[in-house]
Amino acid sequence: MAFVSLKAWRARSAERAEIASRLKHQLIAALGLTEADALAVNEIACADPGCPDMETIVLVMRAGTPTRALRIRRPMDAVDAQDIADLVEQDRSGDASR
Secondary structure, eight states, X not given: OXXXXXXXXXXXXXXXXXXXXXHHHHHHXXXXXXXXXXXXXXXXXXXXXXXXXXXXXXXXXXXXXXXXXXXXXXXXXXXXHHHHHHHHHHHHHTOOOO
């Protein structure tokens, strides 16, 4: 078992929070969300064959509509502009399975 200092853990946690915050702001703009809507961005382990170790899950919560879970098959720190464009297309087409 590896030892991780509290200082290192806090630094990594702050870095991950910054990445999530930046990505969240980009996605809010790209998806055209309003103040009445909400968005959550999380990174989770992916056990599916052919999936990377980590993937990014985006929960889109538009006022008056059911919550949608969209996925980007990359860790948060690897998400790029094409991934965001693909996610917007998933949202528009109603396809959350990609």
